[in-house]
Amino acid sequence: MNERPGAVAGTSVAEEVAAILSGLGVDKAAFTGGTRVVRSPLTGEAIAAVPETAPSEVAAVIGKAEAAFQAWRKVPAPQRGELVRLLGEELRAAKAELGRLVTLEVGKIVSEGLGEVQEMIDICDFATGLSRQIYGLTIATERADHRMMEQWHPAGVVGVISAFNFPVAVWSWNAALAFVCGDAVVWKPSEKTPLTALATQALFQRAAKRFGGVPDGLLTLLIGGREVGEALVDDPRVPVVSATGSTAMGRKVGERVARRFGRSILELGGNNASIVTPSADLDIALRAVAFAAMGTAGQRCTTLRRLIVHDSVYDALVPKLKKIYGAIGVGNPVTSDALIGPLIDKGAYEGMQKALGAARSAGGTVHGGGREREAEAPEAYYVRPALVEMPAQTGPVIEETFAPILYVLRYRSFEEAIALQNGVPQGLSSSVFATDMREVEGFLSATGSDCGIANVNMGPSGAEIGGAFGGEKETGGGRESGSDAWKAYMRRQTSAINYGRTLPLAQGVKFDVEG
Template sequence: MAAQTLAGDIARDTQDILARLGVAPNRRLDGALEARSPITGEAIGRVDAGGAASTKAAIACADAAFLVWRNVPAPRRGELVRLFGEELRRAKSELAALVTIEAGKIRSEGLGEVQEMIDICDFAVGLSRQLYGLTLATERPGHRMMETWHPLGVAGVITSFNFPVAVWAWNAAIALVCGNSLVWKPSEKTPLTALATETLFERAVARFGSAPDGLSIVVQGGREVGGALVEDPRVRLVSATGSTAMGRAIAPRLAQRFARTIFELGGNNAAVVCPSASLDLAVRAIAFAAMGTAGQRCTTLRRLFVHETVYDDLMARLRAAFTAVSVGDPREDATLVGPLIDEDAYGAMRRALDDARMAGGVVVGGERALADRFPAAFYARPALVAMPEQTAIVKQETFAPILYVMKYRDFDEAMRLQNEVAHGLSSSIFTNDMREAERFLSAEGSDCGIANVNIGPSGAEIGGAFGGEKDSGGGREAGSDSWKAYMRRATNTINYSEELPLAQGVAFDVPQNGT
């Protein structure tokens, strides 16, 4: 009865939050796509879901908006993003609470996700005055060579449940200041956060006053919606976050029409703990990296290689941390680990642990939690698994709080083990030995898109480019020069002389005037 009462409360809380955010009731009550909270497993709302036809209509609207938006000066485009950042600041607590309810993140992580949205807006506003090209040296006298950057077109954004709003913002803020329009397909598991974000963006547009209709459109639904985005030639760029299997399925279809892609796929991330490491620091970093977001981050720490001289000490500390961590309702301040997103995620975790045991692994934790309080939800104790070696299950990404720990003897062995998985998203090393740190960051070290020293494998700061190599997709989002993926480059040569020298000394003199 208590669980049923809480389920009713969470549904009412959700509708109250949506109302405070200004989401109209007719946009969230009667649709065919049902939203469920992983906190209780119960339904919390419904939204309209579309198909291929409605998605194509949205793309047509976004394409028309692009034709107008591309001619708006970039600093003016930045003003819209600035206003959106203001709306996010005002609504931070409500949107974060909705992220917690719909994605199951603890409160501080929900707030952190919205802060990422605010931060990328700030970054993009500055970027709107720095979309620079180069002036290039030319071998021809009386000539100037340069490059210019132009808006690309409609950007399709496909996001996953684990970062239901931040990843869209990484793409949207940059794409908008670059002069593009957007069509966003959010995860079917988190439709309400997308609806709320759309409402906040519409509020910014209204304050801006002169943005074209259809500049950013949300299309809710399943594979049919995603397929329409992938197939439509008007969608010049597709940024897709999800599994490697999803990336393999859509990559050939996008390549067939030469579409631009930004793939942010899986990650089987590792850390190396060296003999000189500060174990106090390492334990704190590993605890969040392995257990935060209930192990449902693409940068979650899943493999840990520990030097044999510090292995026993570190394992004792990790067992204590994994045993003591609080699992529960993510809305409660004491909770550090919330629920898995659904039953399928829990099932995958159980199967992985069974495989690890069969391969000689010793498991601490991993059992289902709070089933009596939340029978329709799926909470699990984080699992610490001592493995004899890096077996097949260790090389496979399981989107759950499982940390496989293995010994290593020398640094070269650690690097080989770190790199011998299919994914290449994120990595870290804990060491106070400068040579080890520099080798880890060198060409012969980590083969990941993110390589950190004395912190976990997180890549959350938006100032850096986020993304990975190999089966992690190769895409880059957020900071650094990731903006170039959202624009097309033109190389320009201007002849301001009366002569016409050809490059490389080529001579091609056509007789003129009959001579």
């Protein structure tokens, strides 16, 4: 690995983080002197101490957001879109700094940090256009001299709970749509990655100042742990809660929101698979699998975790894949050209080792998976990605481990491959590598992949913002970002207008009374 140009010689991660935050307009008090210590996974060092929101303060924050919503919903949607357009401009201007901050706080390689900010910019563009396309329907009615229609109104305060692995992009999927729909947003970022949230809030405030007239509280932050999240989830003034994280977390959120008849948008676990068929272009498959399985150190919800390979191509593909796994660079992406950065923390490393131990006990052959660079960074957790050849889809293969572990399985018939693909509790993303159109169409049919995302001749990760993002089964069923996902942030209203001089009733009901 070569030293990466642009690394700041003699500057600690903490110093660089402070410089970026200050440059983006974040008050120094917001990242110093608090009780929540933030550590960079690159080195393990403490880089900030963030003041936390007390659970008792959450109600007041939500009250502020509710007041902002009351005003914001009166602003015409295209004008609301102008605010989001200005936010996109601020993100463009600060792309390098915010992308760098993502790398420093999360450990992503530089191009992925920048790519996350680009995703925010893209969804701002999408939402700006959407602000002039929020539509209802005119519906045929059985009653003479009547018109029936459907329209959409702002839902209210939207709570957004985001995860560490995409600390700002997933927020933007929700917030950009919520803002143009007329909602206010209360954001609880992961307690592991609050700094990028503070930076994003500062950029939003810049856009709001340029826009003028943005009600105070349209975007508010809650920084803290589980108790703060529970207070947000339980508040009846928050009709929509979007939560990204583990299935266990989502199950608790969904139950608590449902208890008060709120609405949940859940983006949870993804135990994603790719099928490599006999007709596959193996060169494309090899490159796609490498990124999908190892990118972001295996810490994407769409990371490829199961590779289902036909017997006839297994020996042509898997040895080449093992070679890539053994040679790929692992290290600090700020100071080297490594493609694999660190795991987020010690807990992630321990979870990975536990899964690999279970795989060995289940008869798996483990290649890689050991810790690297421990001597130079004892508090950082760099690992060699693991490729595990499994005799069957059992034990840890059924579970999602948020680490770079790829389980490889053999299959003989396409029906067997589909059964393996669908034979897990999660249902987020999937893909098939094939040039046989019967297999391609079968994979995409009602009897094929049961996931919310199904790709052909590419990996399961790297979704674009234009399509609705989300999955089925224990992935939660939520949809964010593109297509008609905007409807989740609004309330539907069906209306009928009688413009005649009589009162015909639906279904031919007669109810004549003397007036």
